[in-house]
Amino acid sequence: MPELPEVETTKLGIVPHIHHNVVDKVIIRHPRLRWPIPKNLDATLKNQRVNNILRRGKYILINFPKGTLLIHLGMSGRLKILSENIPPQKHDHVDILFTNHKILRFTDPRRFGAILWTSDNPCEHVLLKNLGPEPLSAKFSGNFLFQKTRNSKIAAKKFLMDSKNVVGVGNIYAAEALFLAGIHPELSVNQLTLVQCNKLVTAIKKVLKMAIKKGGTTLKDFSNSNGEPGYFSLKLKVYGRQKLPCFKCKTILENRRLGQRATVFCPKCQAFKKY
């Protein structure tokens, strides 16, 4: 489900309910995720107060006095806030019960998500320490992208989706940003001109900001943190529109598999050309 905007939306959704609140207990129903949920999480979190809640890439970091809970939603993970204890469903893995009677429930049918605990600086955690810059930060600039891409022939879309280069850009927004920038998804990144790097960075920021503003692009299995059905308001220009006409030029959009991921683009607006 989630790319950066969805994770950000989820984070924003849970913050008002759990910020500065105290954990009463943790109930682990299904510990198997990408890695097992730490067995002693109840003992670890009990009576601890939430200091703050951050996002880094697609990770949600819930900081406590003794350490940080790292949460990744994988492909199908969801976090919901419950105000009453609704009976758990099949794929509800964990409940974190707070003393204010709010419950943070983690659900993940495909189990690609993760819930981990670290008592050290979370930025030094093995999963976080090699992450690239935040796409909405000043560090992620056209110059940065240009400089990072000089020695690689990797396809532009694959480069964007690699979190070592930039975090938070997944299959949907990579395709959307490349369309906005008029860049072919298979273009080798060392072919990108500085002008194209600037356009691409601008496009990424624009599409992510817009999606955050709309509350995250949501597909069939996304619910926001209140358990409401997600929004469908962000109009995707290429993702999921294969064989349909391009909004700009009416050319039929093409779908290719790139690194086993569906990759939709306009062969005319995103032709291999330089600026």
Add this chain to the structure above:
DNA sequence: CAGAATACCTGCGGGC
């Protein structure tokens, strides 16, 4: 070393 392939899961929709 970079880059590609594989693996981890469940659920759903389409074709037969």
Add this chain to the structure above:
DNA sequence: TGCCCGCAGGTATTCT
């Protein structure tokens, strides 16, 4: 109706 296939928003690990 039911079975089989391919596909789904991610990414660590293994391979070439």
